[in-house]
Amino acid sequence: MSTAGFNSQNGTGTGQTYTNGPSQNPVALQQPSGVGYSVNHQPAYNQMQAKVLAPPGPALYPSGPYQPVPPGPQVGSYPPAPAQPLLPRPQIGILPSHTPPQSASPSPGPRPAQATPPAQATPPPPAVTSTSYYTGPPAWQYAAPRGPAPNHVNPAAAAPPLMSHSSTQPPGPGAPPTSIHGFTQPGDVAGNGPQAPNSYNHVDNRMAGAAPPGRHLGHYPSLPPGYQNTSAPPPSSLHPALQAATQPYTQGPQPYQQQPGGPGPGPGPGAGPAQLSPSMAAMSLQSSTPEALRVVNLLQERNLLPPAPVPAPTPCLTQDLQKLNCSPEVFRCTLTSIPQTQSVLNKAKLPLGLLLHPFKDLSQLPVVTSSTIVRCRSCRTYINPFVSFLDQRRWKCNLCYRVNDVPEEFMYNPVSRSYGEPHKRPEVQNATIEFIAPSEYMLRPPQPAVYLFVLDVSHNAVETGYLSVFCQSLLDNISALPGDSRTKVGFITFDSTIHFYNLQEGLSQPQMLIVSDIEDIFLPTPDSLLVNLNECKELVQDLLKSLPNLFEKTMETQSALGSALQAAFKLLSPTGGRMSVFQTQLPNLGVGALQSREDPNQRASAKDVQHLSPATDFYKKLALDCSGQQVAVDLFLLSAQYCDLATLGCISRYSAGSVYYYPSYHHQHNPAQVERFQRDLKRYLTRKIGFEAVMRIRCTKGLSIHTFHGNFFVRSTDLLSLPNVNPDAGFAVQMSIEENLDDMQVVSFQAALLYTSSKGERRIRVHTMCLPVVSSLSDVFAGADVQAITGLLACMAVDRSVTSSLSDARDAMTNAAIDSLSSYRQSALTIQQPGLLAPACLRLFPLYILALLKQKAFRTGTSTRLDERVFAMYQLKYQPLAFAMLMIHPALYRLDDLSDEGALNIGEQTIPQPRVLQLSVEKLSREGAFLLDAGLVMYLWIGRNCHQNFLSQVLGVSSYAAVPEKLYLLPELDTAESQRTRAFVSWLRDQRPFFPSLHIIRDESQLKPHFLQNMIEDRTESALSYYEFLLHLQQQISK
């Protein structure tokens, strides 16, 4: 990497001063002179090509899904190893983005209100059998439906994607704007077909340079624009690794204490050039091998895990830039050094993509109120820390290089209360910032917070006892629901009929209205079913108190979920809002009825798993209708039986909702699930929420975004429709390099999330990340972020499992490890040596791949319920990376010898920090007690000869035999050992937005196999040990 010039341009220290002249912003140096934004730039998106079947044997990361793939390497170039379950090499392809769904996904059906045909009459999507990359639509994406769909009045949704470059189309990275785009006026938009009044896709886009007529410029604002920092909880409550991640502005290296016995002295295996100071990193890149590229022979080095959670690598940027960069908790790239060309990327055989957690709860968030939100006139990028100022009055966009004027108002800095320092404005000092949007960003008044609860009250539901927990939770938290004086709520219950509740002010008690015609659902009293929460709070409370009793004796076993959803959709359509659905069984009546597809005898099969894709598109269609009306559907599934989550989950996936799953939920038999449900509900009801949201991700010209992962609807090429956005949702996107980045030293990525807050404010949260561009393969490897790579591969593998087959997905993951290590050996390694070699930064890659193969989502040969598998797949796509990684590679700690050495001190509490252990029974000891943290669930395993001290001081029992069979709580004992243990477990729980249940198990517990399944490094009947897996990789690489 040619970092010399790059680094030498930067001032030292942080206080880079602005001079009125050629820019001193290092970013400015990257751009080719006189680059305009080419309007002839080839759109990345080609509908027709996406359908082209690839010739056999595409490379693992082809140059982009939109180009016909040239005849590539042989599919069989890595023949299967004898006795290995690995087949010839289908690959995880980069699935075509926005692939027209027509082949497998018929356009949304008629309005539910118009006698929708029963689900049985709807042909299921054709099965995809080919192993090519380019078959069928990506399962997790539903692109614009073709043809007129009554509920899709959005022009973007109604038009085929090829039309997306018309002048109405919001510009984006994949769709370079022309100057026409920049000045699209509301009238232009309206002229292009019917526009849903609540669609904001073009509004996000209309802003920028063109000031609204009559706006007053050219003087100081009478009052400085508001600028506030939200109050911050002490950052010290986080794990040191997370803490470092949340504080991107403190550059300090994160020295990584290598444990005794670990590899050599010096910086540990995690301390790549990224962890060094930039100048040192640059030096090391040039003069000697940086730590990230230290060659590790995986067959020899066993202690690869760092003692604490693996930190995100820091991009190899100058200190000035890195100080300003976005937190890796919010925005992360699989390669922290971007390859200059697609051909270098292809050689690295690593996936290129972004992982985002855009609405994360932040301890610090600068909020700016300003009548002028400064954006690039050409590409609509929000001004950010990585733009360059040519002089006081002009700034150059870091995404398209257009030179823009600095508006007068921007000359005033509300923080320093000074004039003439536009580069010191908060927008240019913070990579994450939120704007309170002026009225240009609204097409209608921001919607109120509207919450509709749809509750299963069949016999099965009442049996589980969930209803009283739900009602009590809502009663407890009703005043904490996010909202304002306009907040509305409503309730629907259902079994074989649909029940509405009239809660109109003035009634003495709630009035139940039963609609038994479920085939043609209608709203009995449309105006009094969604009511103002403040005005009708007492009636709502009365209803919540009486609901559990109302259905106590029901014998109704049928479930007309589909009709209930249609009714709920009708009720929410006029305003938009959030629909929370609680379901406890397979819907078996009316529209959307399903039949069981799971064969319990096949749960442990080593063969392919069937029925990962939906049985009917009823739920997907309804979700798209919901999305069009700004309604998101969250699904709570509480059931002991198969519910076909693969089908039901579509209702949330495409409407940007969340899925919660509580297998074997029962109020008496499963107290751990009950506690989890209670805690999750509390978080769910009270967490922040954004309504009628859209998110757009832009990147520097030359890069192109495709294939999105998460829950949303892709409204146009790069615009995600999010009827609701919540702080716990993660997203991922794949990228390709469309044009060489020859002249650039850095590139930038910007995610902008426009939403309506629960208080009715239109807000825009903007995150910008800057990364260096490198030309050599070694530098690409040196910047590899192994966790982000694993997270993205997991998303790709989920898609692959659904569109092709589980075995394809499994093979493709294995091949991802083989290919990248093979490429490293052949092209990046200068001195050949025996062994299975990996650069230090990728040393955990094979372990993570093996962990994925053993993860519930992808494992074979181990009994796995279909719904649990599908839920795991959902979670891998939806969870922000930190939590997805816990699901993939759980953390194991020894708890019986906790000490205060190295502990965190938070307030009055001391939180011990035991080291993370390898996931192998080798690390367990009968004398000990070990906590396994797998994200959603924790196991505390007590060894047979566990120290008496731990048993009595922590568990409060006299002997091992006295540990109860079902124990879910650590007793609150007044001992130092108890306090330490509880402090550690609570601290782990507090760092995630969901509540993991804790199972305390003895060695002979029924749950022991669940605990042991997480010992990823060990051999099982159906899967290789880590060492065997390494041998397999080596064998394949040396072929």
Ligand SMILES: [Zn+2]
């Ligand atoms: Zn621009």
